[in-house]
Amino acid sequence: MFNKDRWKEILEVLTSNWFRTILTAFGVFWGILILIVLLAAGKGLENGIRSNFGDIATNTMFMWTQGTSIAYKGLPKGRRFTFKLEDVAAIKQKVPDLRFVSPRNQLGGFNGTNNVVRGIKTGAFNVYGDYPDIINQDPMSITSGRFINQLDIEGKRKVAVIGEGVRTSLYDVGEEAIGTYIKIQGVNFMVVGTYRKNSNDGNAEEIQKEIFIPFTSFSQAFNQANNVGWMAITANDNSSITQLKEQIFTVVRENQKIHPQDLRAVGHFDLFEEFNRVLGLFKAMRWIAYFVGVLVLLSGVIGVSNIMLIVVKERTKEIGIRRALGENPWSIKLQIIMESIFLTIMSGMAGISFGALVIYLVNYFLASNGPIEMFANPSVSLGVVLVALIILVVSGLLAGFIPAQSAIKVKPIEALRME
């Protein structure tokens, strides 16, 4: 297959009619270019959406109480209950593979009355009682000072970390916030840090207006005893929270004397499931890109096949001569198929290279003109390029097969008679 004479012949045939060869090659070039660009665009969109999710630990679910719907062990249905710290301990103990189990409490701020006072300034903010772990589940960047730590929890210190939004509401421009006191529902807390959260969603403004205080301080200051408002639970990276959550519910149901079939008692929001749904969308998009790309490529391949048929027709007499001189029919077939594959791969390579150039240019403009919402860093992986190459070889084979068959179908004597 790799002999010099055959390659020489392939080049001779393909270069004997440059214009036609290039027009034919363009069909394949265009097909593979569209495939690459579509896949890159899909990837860009995916990257954009992923960056919107930000650094939030996506393997996370949030869980709250809703009241029972089935009577159980002498307790009536419609019973209200609250999570306790014992539930948190039980979950940590009985369910493996959990990375963080963070109990949380909250004082409603928005839509509510002003609950935070500093001097003559007031504001309505969400106030959370949290453990230090929460910064891993709901990431924020600390802009000054520090976040809550374990000593704050143990000492029930009255400290607070405030958002940059809170700071602008309660402080003058340039005023130092660290070390000052704010009054939350009549209790004084010392500000030890400020934070900013990244988001380009609609709630970007709202999430800067939160105040975090140690969970234990929250319980004591606002008379929560060992109540837990809700929980944020994150699984380890190698397991999925969607699979683990039933175990968690079972533990909670046992602890809280809830009927095992009572699905309504515990409410939850599974971020991982939502995230996977979005990922599923990208998978679908990738399939659409492949589908469209391959179809466009197919029309190019049909073009190649068509031209090869014409080439074979033109060369019928030559093929007849070669067979009269004793060329093996298989050798002729191989020749035609190799011509077709060569043409397809060459034009495909050109398409891939040009696609890479287009992607490079788009990235260049994105980099120089700043980010666009929902679109970042379009790219195709090496795997995709390999898949494209395989598609090219297969399609070259297909394109060459029918012409090759027709080339050896004509009897040498008929081929020789052709003028």
Add this chain to the structure above:
Amino acid sequence: MIEIKDLHKSYKMGSNSLHVLKGINFSVEEGELVAIMGSSGSGKSTLLNILGMLDVLDEGSYTLDGVPIKDLNETKAAQYRNKFLGFVFQSFNLINYKSAMENVALPLYYQKVGRKERQEKALKYLEQVGLREWADHLPSELSGGQKQRVAIARAMAAEPKVLLADEPTGALDSTTSYEVMDLIQKINDAGNTILIVTHEPDIADMCKRIVHLKDGVIVEDKKITQVRASQYV
């Protein structure tokens, strides 16, 4: 060398069939130079095609150099053609994008002869037909007689048992015709078996034996005294 017994061949033309060869018995010894003559439609080209394994016979038997030629698939037929036969056509049938040397080397390529040896042999045969200095020219740069000489060199390159020529001078003027015949006679003198299909009596007279075909049967088969073409050149 060639042995044909009771050869029949007919072509289907729609519903009725055309009986072209109606029982040919014919044999050729090694070293003969045979002219097959006949008017058009007499079946002479069909006979040559069957001899050249380009066409298959309907009835009868064909033995070439002791090998029975029957039930060949295309691969086998190609192999036999390459090994046993050299073809010379009326319209030269050179491959027009290959140089004279490459054309001559082609049968050797199909025999999987190495590149270097192929070139040497091709040049040797081109030398024999007197076209060594034209080796790098394309067929379009050669005259008719030169083309036919390249074709003869190509036919000889594989060192076949039998050379089959279908109207080798049909497209040439008489001077070049005689040149080509001179070459053929010289090849024959070297001991090669040659069959020529022609309808020109003067060309036939330059052979050693004339077989007349008429309506699919041999009407005359005679040995003659050869007229040397060199006297006209």
